[in-house]
Amino acid sequence: MNAALVSLLLPLAGALLLILLRPARSGRWVIALSLGALLAAIMALQVVLDHGERSLLVGGWEAGLAIRFRLTPLAALLLVFTSGLHLLVAALYAARIAHAAGNQDYWPLSCLLHAALAALWLSADLFNLYVTLELLSLVAVALVSLAGRKAWKPALNYLLLSLAGSLAYLLGVALIYGRYGVLDLAVLAQLTEADGVTHLALLLMTLGLMLKAALWPLHLWLPPAHAAAPTAVSALLSALVVKGPLYILWLIWSETAPAEFGRDAGLLFGTAGVMALIAGGWSALRAPRLKTLVAYSTVAQLGYALLALGLLLHLDEPRLHAALWLFVLAHGLAKVSMFLAAGELQSILDSKRVSGMKGASQNVPIALAAFAVAGGSLIGLPPSGGFLAKWLLLQPLFERPQHWPWALGALLGTLMSAAYVFRVVAHGFDRARPNPPSIHADRLAQWLALLPALLVWGLALISEPLLLWLGGLGR
Incomplete structure (x- = not known):
């Protein structure tokens, strides 16, 4: 589990340092951090293959109140996948701006995106999934806007629809908490019943997640935003960002519903x-x-x-x-x-x-x-x-x-x-x-x-x- 946390903390620390220090060669720092995160993710994958699923309570609270991270085989695989693709895109972006002007704001934002995805794969309760999903969406909108004025309208549409999706998801989470008093996925799997409140909560969460993932027919924001974004950003959005809500949708319906x-x-x-x-x-x-x-x-x-x-x-x-x-x-x-x-x-x-x-x-x-x-x-x-x-x-x-x-x-x-x-x-x-x-x-x-x-x-x-x-x- 420690290796998985390293894979999460490296890009998060990198984003904060890049924002504060603004080094001249940010691209090299991000490539090094992404490589370190990839190696840590590979180690986490090996651990979960050898020893099975691992859990960790963060914050010093007891179970039910503490933030619980869960390292499953799928989460470990997605950590490797995220780190590898982020490393590849960072290397290409660094190669491009070596010969042309590039937006230096890309580097800390891409690290925040990486950290948000890593936290999402590891989260094990509905509210922490909401927090990571919201951070992921806000960073994605900021990355789209890096393309300049032509991308402002698609980015704004993305932001507004993403917030609408977040509101629907959060209302569903509130209904689940009011009905069962817990949000941990493993506990909910033993408690959920086929009643009206649960049905409404699942419907709201599903609509919110489908909107955030641009799943048909709630997809109209995606083509303008992905087409207007810088090429490196488009690649990250399409390959990784839309998979976050899809992952939560799978968790909800395969584990708790x-x-x-x-x-x-x-x-x-x-x-x-x-x-x-x-x-x-x-x-x-x-x-x-x-x-x-x-x-x-x-x-x-x-x-x-x-x-x-x-x-x-x-x-x-x-x-x-x-x-x-x-x-x-x-x-x-x-x-x-x-x-x-x-x-x-x-x-x-x-x-x-x-x-x-x-x-x-x-x-x-x-x-x-x-x-x-x-x-x-x-x-x-x-x-x-x-x-x-x-x-x-x-x-x-x-x-x-x-x-x-x-x-x-x-x-x-x-x-x-x-x-x-x-x-x-x-x-x-x-x-x-x-x-x-x-x-x-x-x-x-x-x-x-x-x-x-x-x-x-x-x-x-x-x-x-x-x-x-x-x-x-x-x-």
């Missing part, structure tokens, strides 16, 4: 997931700008996670735990790669439009390859992580022929994904007059964009132990 409520909610989640796949994919296919296309792709791809959660609750199928979290991992890696690649394509080709990507295969080949390889995982081409997740999702449906509409929805989402990814790649291979060769920093940034895309395909190399481990989350 009465089973009879879960079966009904599963139908609604599954339907919303299929609609996200179709509506989000259609919007991505029609988007005129590259980053807007990638942002709508996030809305669509979150539909797979929502569908997996819905089927998990409705069918009571433990294998879908693995499908859900494999989707999260594969989507995070792919989406970091796609946003970073999109940033390089826009910068070097000097166009934000999809139609302006002509000649990318000549001028920005590595970035285009990163976009295509990451897109292959979103489509679900074997043997990528996206393929493994979809196969896990479809297996229980193939075993139950009466559930074929869900499988059809997943396959329609795959066709939509293929259409908008191939739309960009096709423009990239349309020949154009070559630009002057890109500088070394651009080449390095392109390779960094390609790295997570390769990693998501590398998940196939560890698929058997990974799937067995993730499948154990439901037992």
Whole structure:
């Protein structure tokens, strides 16, 4: 558990020091801190694999009043995932601003984002989850606004809708506390009953979390905010930030909600997931700008996670735990790669439009390859992580022929994904007059964009132990 706390405290301390001292080479400090947090997270993962779940009471109070941190196998994995992606994005941002002006406010804010996510993965009661979620949202809004005046309106919309989601979630938490007198997830799992107060509380919390995670149909704030944000911020928001509310949603419905409520909610989640796949994919296919296309792709791809959660609750199928979290991992890696690649394509080709990507295969080949390889995982081409997740999702449906509409929805989402990814790649291979060769920093940034895309395909190399481990989350 100590290693997990180090993974949380390093970025938090780094953010405070960067705000106070404003060192000249902030990027190097953040890279070093992120590397330390990653090593600590790996140690925490090893501890939980060897010794099982660990808990820690913080603040010197007795159980029920103290802040309880809980290190589960999933929390440890998400700590590693968060630290690794934050390190990668920090390295790319540092490489970019070495040759151009960059916003130094990014560094402390990104460390606060990292710390908020680490605290969220470790939190074990509904109110502490609210506190970490609120910090995460406020930092995310501040990061979006770093893009300047053009991002102020999307950032303000993000802030207002996020606050509305927080209010709904907090009202639900208040109802739960009034009904049961506790907020600890493990205790609530033994107490919750299928009554009207609990049903209303779960409904309010679910609406708030779906709004914060931009799950269909409460997703309209996400595409403008993610498209307007700086490229590094877009990558962090899409790969990590929207997963925080999704994690809490999974905790509430898989651990504390009465089973009879879960079966009904599963139908609604599954339907919303299929609609996200179709509506989000259609919007991505029609988007005129590259980053807007990638942002709508996030809305669509979150539909797979929502569908997996819905089927998990409705069918009571433990294998879908693995499908859900494999989707999260594969989507995070792919989406970091796609946003970073999109940033390089826009910068070097000097166009934000999809139609302006002509000649990318000549001028920005590595970035285009990163976009295509990451897109292959979103489509679900074997043997990528996206393929493994979809196969896990479809297996229980193939075993139950009466559930074929869900499988059809997943396959329609795959066709939509293929259409908008191939739309960009096709423009990239349309020949154009070559630009002057890109500088070394651009080449390095392109390779960094390609790295997570390769990693998501590398998940196939560890698929058997990974799937067995993730499948154990439901037992």
